[in-house]
Amino acid sequence: MSTPASDVRTNYLNANYSVRSWLLTTDHKRIAILYLVSISAFFAIGGALAGMLRLALLTPHGDLVQAETYNKLFTMHGITMIFFFLIPSIPAVLGNFLVPIMVGARDLAFPRINLLSWYVYTLGGAFTLVAAVTGGVDTGWTFYTPYSSTYANTNVILTALGVFITGFSSILTGLNFVVTIHKMRAPGLTWNRLPLFIWAHYATSLIMLLGTPVIAITILLVALERGLGIGIFDPNLGGDPVLFQHLFWFYSHPAVYIMILPSMGVMSELVACFSRKRIFGYNFVAFSSVAIAVLGFLVWGHHMFVSSQSMYAGMIFSLLSFLVAIPSAIKVFNWTATMYKGSIALQTPMLYAFGFIGLFTIGGLTGIFLATLAVDVHVHDTYFVVAHFHYIMVGGAIMGYLGGLHFWWPKITGKLYSEVWGRIAAVTLFLGFNLTFFPQFVLGFLGMPRRYHVYPPEFQFLNVMSSAGATVLGLGYLLPILYLTWSLFFGKAAGPNPWGATGLEWQTPSPPPTFNFDKTPVVAEEAYAYDSPLEGHRV
Amino acid sequence: MWPTTIGRGLRWLPQQASTVAGQVDALFLFLVTVTVLFSGLIFVLVFLFALKFRRRAEDERPKAIHGSLVLELFWTIVPLGIVIPIFVWGAYLYFAMTQPPAAAMEIYVVGKQWMWKLQHPGGQREINELHVPVNRAVKLTMTSEDVIHSFFVPDFRVKRDVVPGKYTSVWFEATKTGEYYLFCSQYCGTSHAVMGGRIVVMEPTDYERWLTGSVADESLPVAGEKLFARLGCSTCHRTDGSGRGPSLVGRFGKSEKLASGETVLVDEGYVRESILNPQAKLVAGYPPIMPTFKGLITEDGLLQLIAYIKSLKMADGTQAKP
Numbered sequence: 102m103s104t105p106a107s108d109v110r111t112n113y114l115n116a117n118y119s120v121r122s123w124l125l126t127t128d129h130k131r132i133a134i135l136y137l138v139s140i141s142a143f144f145a146i147g148g149a150l151a152g153m154l155r156l157a158l159l160t161p162h163g164d165l166v167q168a169e170t171y172n173k174l175f176t177m178h179g180i181t182m183i184f185f186f187l188i189p190s191i192p193a194v195l196g197n198f199l200v201p202i203m204v205g206a207r208d209l210a211f212p213r214i215n216l217l218s219w220y221v222y223t224l225g226g227a228f229t230l231v232a233a234v235t236g237g238v239d240t241g242w243t244f245y246t247p248y249s250s251t252y253a254n255t256n257v258i259l260t261a262l263g264v265f266i267t268g269f270s271s272i273l274t275g276l277n278f279v280v281t282i283h284k285m286r287a288p289g290l291t292w293n294r295l296p297l298f299i300w301a302h303y304a305t306s307l308i309m310l311l312g313t314p315v316i317a318i319t320i321l322l323v324a325l326e327r328g329l330g331i332g333i334f335d336p337n338l339g340g341d342p343v344l345f346q347h348l349f350w351f352y353s354h355p356a357v358y359i360m361i362l363p364s365m366g367v368m369s370e371l372v373a374c375f376s377r378k379r380i381f382g383y384n385f386v387a388f389s390s391v392a393i394a395v396l397g398f399l400v401w402g403h404h405m406f407v408s409s410q411s412m413y414a415g416m417i418f419s420l421l422s423f424l425v426a427i428p429s430a431i432k433v434f435n436w437t438a439t440m441y442k443g444s445i446a447l448q449t450p451m452l453y454a455f456g457f458i459g460l461f462t463i464g465g466l467t468g469i470f471l472a473t474l475a476v477d478v479h480v481h482d483t484y485f486v487v488a489h490f491h492y493i494m495v496g497g498a499i500m501g502y503l504g505g506l507h508f509w510w511p512k513i514t515g516k517l518y519s520e521v522w523g524r525i526a527a528v529t530l531f532l533g534f535n536l537t538f539f540p541q542f543v544l545g546f547l548g549m550p551r552r553y554h555v556y557p558p559e560f561q562f563l564n565v566m567s568s569a570g571a572t573v574l575g576l577g578y579l580l581p582i583l584y585l586t587w588s589l590f591f592g593k594a595a596g597p598n599p600w601g602a603t604g605l606e607w608q609t610p611s612p613p614p615t616f617n618f619d620k621t622p623v624v625a626e627e628a629y630a631y632d633s634p635l636e637g638h639r640v
Numbered sequence: 641m642w643p644t645t646i647g648r649g650l651r652w653l654p655q656q657a658s659t660v661a662g663q664v665d666a667l668f669l670f671l672v673t674v675t676v677l678f679s680g681l682i683f684v685l686v687f688l689f690a691l692k693f694r695r696r697a698e699d700e701r702p703k704a705i706h707g708s709l710v711l712e713l714f715w716t717i718v719p720l721g722i723v724i725p726i727f728v729w730g731a732y733l734y735f736a737m738t739q740p741p742a743a744a745m746e747i748y749v750v751g752k753q754w755m756w757k758l759q760h761p762g763g764q765r766e767i768n769e770l771h772v773p774v775n776r777a778v779k780l781t782m783t784s785e786d787v788i789h790s791f792f793v794p795d796f797r798v799k800r801d802v803v804p805g806k807y808t809s810v811w812f813e814a815t816k817t818g819e820y821y822l823f824c825s826q827y828c829g830t831s832h833a834v835m836g837g838r839i840v841v842m843e844p845t846d847y848e849r850w851l852t853g854s855v856a857d858e859s860l861p862v863a864g865e866k867l868f869a870r871l872g873c874s875t876c877h878r879t880d881g882s883g884r885g886p887s888l889v890g891r892f893g894k895s896e897k898l899a900s901g902e903t904v905l906v907d908e909g910y911v912r913e914s915i916l917n918p919q920a921k922l923v924a925g926y927p928p929i930m931p932t933f934k935g936l937i938t939e940d941g942l943l944q945l946i947a948y949i950k951s952l953k954m955a956d957g958t959q960a961k962p
Contacts, residue, residue: 168830241827247804248787248829252753336805342788343803376693377700382707407790408801409808412738416731423723427716434715435707437682440689444700447690455686462682466675473726474734475660476668479797482790482825546668547654548794550825553833557642557821562650632704 112515112612127212128615133198133513135219140186140194141582143226147181148578150174155537155571158564163555171554172239173255179242184264185226187498188356191363192274192309193222195505196302198513200278202606202613203296205287205622210280218273225267232259241552243353246334246345250326257327261320268313268320271359275309278302287605289624293387296604296628297380300387301366304394308355308362312398316352319345343408350401358397360494361461362390364501365432368457371504372436374602375451376443379629382435389428396425406477415474422472429465433458448600449523453504456531460496464489467542485545488538496534503530503581510585511595515612518588522580530577536570603629643838646819657820657841658796659813660737665797667729674722737798740811744779745772748860748943751782751789751802754831756822757940761947763857768837770822772814773847779811781908781946785939790826793839801826807908814841864948867941871933879952885930886923889952897924911946 113130116122123131154174157165166174197215201208209215232238238260240249249257282303286295323345325331332338334345373380380386402410402418436458445451467489471477480486511517540563545551549560556564598607605622606613626633656662693702747770750757758766758780772778782791784804791810792799800810814820824835842850857863868874876885886896892911895903899922904910913920915937918930937945 163833168833172827172830172832239829243827245788245827248827252787252829342805377695377702379704379706381705382712385707385712406734407799408788409803409806412735415734419731419734420727423727426723427719430719431712431716433682434711437685437689438705438707438711440686440693442702442705443689443693444695444702445690445693446695455690458686459679459683462679463675466678469674469723469726470668470671473667473671473730475664475730475737476671477730478734478737478799479664479668479794481799482792482827483794543652547651548792548821548823550792550823550833552827555833557646559650630704632701 110610111614112610113615114515114612116615125216127208127216129197129201129209129212129215130513130613130615132215132219133194136189136193136197136222139219139223139226140189143181143185147178147186148575150178150181152571152575154178155568157554158556159568161556161558161561161564166554168554169239172241172552173237175552176238176241177233180229180238180260180264182494183242183356183360184267185222185229187360187494188271189222189274190360190498190502191367191505192278192302192305192359193218193270195367195502195509196278196305196363197274199509199606200281200299200302201285202609202617203299203604204282204285205290205605205618205624206281206285207616207618209277210285211277214273215277218270218277221273222267222270225263225265225270227263228266229260229263232256232263235259243349244320244323244345245349246323246326246342247336247340250323250333250345251335251337258324261324265317265320265324268317271309272313275306275313278306279310282306287622287624293384294624294627295387296366297369297383297386297390298363298366301362301369301390304390305359305362305366307391307394308359308397312352312355312359315348316356319348319352322348343405343410346405346408347401350404351398354401354404355394355397357490357493358393360498361501362393364457364498364505365390367501367505367508368432368436368454370602370604371450371454371508372439373629373631374508374600375446375448375454376440377601377631378439378443379627379631380435381438381441382431383628385431386435389431392428393425396421396428400425403472403477406474407481419472419474423469426465426469426472429461433462433465447524449518449520449527450504450508450600452524452527452531453500453507456527456534457497457500457504459531460492460500460534464492464496467492479548480545482550483545484541484549484551487551488541488545491538491541496538500530503527506585507581508600509606510588511599512606512611512613514589514592515595515610516588516592517595517599518592519584522584526577526580526584529573529580533570533573533575533577537567537574538570540564540566540570603631603633642836643819643821646821646838654797655795655816655818655820657814657816657818658793658798659815660733661795661797661815663733667726667733670729671726674726737811740779740809741777741813744777744811747772747778747780748947749780749782749791749802750785750939750943751791751824751828751835752785753787753829754824754835756789756791756824756835756837759860759940759943760851760856761860762851763859763863764851764854765857768822769840770837771840771842771847771850773844774814774817774841776844777811777813779809781807781809781943783807783939783943787828788826789824789828789835792823792825793820794823795820796839799825807912809908814839817841817843860944860947861951862948864944864946864951867937867944868948871937873945876930884927886926888949892950892952898922899924899926908946911949912942915942915945 238255322333332340334340400422403422406415544563595611748759758770782802784802789802796812798812820839822837876883881887916934919928
C-alpha cells in the first residue's frame with residue numbers, strides 16, 4: 102500500500118521552522134520534542150556522572166577523586182537521573198506526544214499549561230545545574246535530615262529549590278493528562294477501549310497530582326530549617342529527623358511508580374503489537390495500574406525498617422509491600438500469556454520489551470527480599486538495594502522508555518532507523534546492564550554499604566566487574582544516539598503504520614499533522630483488535 | 641584504613657558469626673529459590689513462545705484470546721499464597737532480632753561524624769572497636785551527637801540506625817571468635833565510608849583479661865552518680881523520696897503515672913527526655929519546677945546518668961512496685 106503523501110503535506114515538524122515557533126509552541130507534539138531534547142541532555146549528564154563513579158570504584162582506595170567529590174558525584178547522579186530524567190521521561194516525552202493522539206484529540210486539555218510545565222522544568226533544571234557547577238551538593242538525592250538541614254556545607258538550598266520547582270512541572274503534566282483522558286476521548290472511545298498506555302498514564306498522573314505536593318512541602322521545610330533555623334527535623338532545634346524520612350518516602354516511594362507505570366504502559370503496547378494479539382486479561386492489566394498507584398501510597402515505611410520506626414509499623418508496611426508486588430506480577434503473567442499463540446516478531450522494540458520483562462522480573466523479585474523484615478535489616482543501605490532499584494529504574498523504566506522511543510520513533514519523526522543497529526543496541530544494553538548490576542547484589546549481601554568512596558579490598562573483584570559492565574552499558578546508550586540521529590537525515594520514510602499496529606496514532610500520517618487528525622476519529626472497536634477485519638491498522 | 645587483621649580475600653557469602661545469621665540466611669536462600677523459580681518460569685515461557693509462535697508470514701492474524709478469569713485468579717492467589725508466609729517468616733524473625741534477652745550485657749554507643757565511641761559498663765572506652773565475649777548476648781544502646789548514622793555488622797546480620805535525639809538499640813550474640821567489620825551504613829557526610837572499624841569477639845577469659853588490662857574510667861554508674869551530684873539532681877531527687885522531685889530508686893523499667901493521666905514506661909528514652917525537656921511528661925503529683933539541662937550535658941553524660949539511675953535498686957535489691 103502506498104503511503105499517504107506525508108512527506109509533502111504539512112505536519113507538526115515542517116509547519117514552521119522558526120525558533121520562536123518552537124519556544125512558544127502549544128502543540129503537545131512539539132513540547133514532547135522539547136522535553137526529549139532536555140531530558141536527553143540530563144540523561145547524558147547523569148550517565149557521565151555514573152561513569153565517573155564506576156571509574157572511581159575500580160580501586161578500593163579512592164584513587165580517582167576525594168571523598169567530598171565522590172559524595173557530590175553520587176548525589177548529582179541521583180538527583181539528575183531521578184528528578185530530571187526518569188520522572189519526566191515517558192510521561193513528558195511519549196505521554197505528551199501520544200496521549201492526545203491515542204484518545205483522538207487535537208491536543209491536551211490545557212496546551213498553554215503544557216508549555217508552562219516545560220518552562221518550569223527547565224527553570225528547575227537550571228537551578229540544579231547552577232548548584233552543581235557552583236560547588237555541588239553532597240546530601241545524597243534523599244536529602245536526609247539533619248545532615249541536609251544542618252550539617253552539610255554544600256549547595257543544599259539551591260539544589261532543593263531546583264527539585265521543588267521541577268515538581269510543579271510534574272503536577273501540571275499530571276493535571277493535563279487526567280483532564281484530557283476524562284474529557285477529550287473521541288466518540289466511541291470508552292474507558293474499556295482505551296489503550297493500556299493511557300491507563301498507565303492515568304494512574305501515573307494520579308500519583309503526580311497527589312504525591313508531588315508532599316515532596317514540595319518537605320523540601321521547603323528542609324530549606325526553612327536550613328535557612329531560617331526553624332526547628333522541624335533537627336533534634337537540637339526540637340525537631341524529629343525521622344519525620345523527614347516519613348514525608349520524603351511518602352512521595353519518593355510512589356515516585357518509583359511514576360517511573361515504572363508508564364513503562365508498563367509502553368510494554369502492553371509493544372507486546373500486543375509484536376505478538377499481533379489482544380492483551381491477555383485487559384481489565385486486569387488496566388486495573389493493576391490503578392491498584393499499584395493506590396497501594397504505592399501505603400508502603401513508604403519499608404524504607405525505614407531500621408530507622409527506629411516502631412516495630413509494629415514496620416510489620417504493617419512489610420505486609421502492604423508484599424501486596425503491592427501482586428499487581429506487578431499480574432502484569433508480567435498477562436504479557437507472557439499474550440504471547441501465547443501469537444505471531445511474534447523480534448523487531449527492536451520487542452527486544453526491549455523482552456529486556457524489560459527479564460530485568461523487571463528480577464528487580465521486582467529482589468524487592469520481595471527488601472520487603473521481608475529480617476532480610477532487609479541485613480541488606481538495607483547496601484549495594485543490594487542499589488542493584489535492586491537499578492533493575493527497576495534502569496532495567497525496567499529505561500528499557501521501557503527506549504522500547505517506546507523505538508516503537509514510536511517512526512511516528513514522531515516519520516523516519517525508519519536501522520533495524521540491525523537497533524537490535525545490536527538492545528542486546529548490548531541488556532548484557533551490559535546485567536554485568537553492571539548483578540555483581541552489586543552479591544556485594545550487598547556481602548555487606549558493602551552504599552555511598553562508600555573507599556571499600557575493603559576483598560570487594561574489589563566484584564566492583565571491577567560492575568565497572569566493566571558499565572563500559573558496555575555506556576556503549577549501548579551511545580548506539581541509539583548515533584543511529585537515531587542518522588535516521589533523521591538518511592532514514593527511509595516510515596509511512597503511517599510501519600509495524601502494522603492498532604491504535605489511533607497509527608491511523609494518522611507520520612509525522613502527524615499539527616492537529617493530529619483531519620477529522621475527529623470515531624472508535625468502533627476495542628484496543629488491540631489485531632484479529633479484526635477492519636482496514637484501519639493494516640500496513 | 642581497614643583493619644588489616646580481617647583481610648579475608650574474595651568470598652561470595654558473608655560469614656555467619658551470630659545467632660541470627662544462620663536464620664536470616666535460611667530465609668534469604670528461600671527467597672533466592674523463589675526468585676530463581678519464578679524468573680526461570682517467566683524466562684522459559686517467553687523464550688518458548690518467542691520460538692514456537694514466531695511470525696512465519698507477514699499476513700498472519702492470530703485469533704484473539706481475551707483472557708481467562710480462572711488463570712487470573714490462579715496467578716493472583718498463588719503469589720499471595722507464597723508472599724504471605726514469607727511476610728510471617730520475616731516478621732517473626734525481625735521480632736526476635738529486636739528483642740534483646742534480659743540478661744544481655746549492655747554497651748553504650750555514641751556515633752559522631754565520623755567515629756564510633758563505645759563504652760563498657762565498667763567504664764572501659766573504645767573508639768571504632770568493640771571487644772565482646774563470644775556466646776553472650778550484647779545489647780547496644782545507641783545515640784548520635786550529630787547526624788543519623790547506622791551501626792552495621794554484616795557478619796552478624798544486624799543493623800540499626802543511630803539517631804540524634806533518641807536512643808535506639810541493637811543486640812547480637814556472637815558465635816565465633818574473630819574480628820568482623822563494623823560499618824556505618826547510613827550516609828553521614830564526607831568521611832562516611834571510613835566511619836567503621838571492627839568487632840573483636842573473644843573467649844570469655846580473654847575478654848576478662850582484656851577488660852582488666854585496658855585503662856578503665858570509673859564505671860558508668862559511678863561516673864553517673866558523681867554527675868548526678870554535680871548537676872544538683874540529688875537535691876530534689878532524694879533517694880528517700882523526701883525531695884521536691886520523685887525518688888528515682890527502683891524506677892527504671894517500671895511504668896510511671898503522669899500528671900496528664902497517661903502512663904509511661906521509664907526507659908532510656910524517657911529518662912533522656914525528662915532531663916532535656918522535663919515538662920514534657922511530668923510524673924503525677926510533682927510540680928513542674930525542674931529546669932532543662934539541655935546544653936549542659938553531653939551525650940556521654942546522659943548515658944552515665946541513665947546507667948546510674950538503672951543501678952538504683954531498692955534496699956532489698958528489687959525494683960520498686962509500680
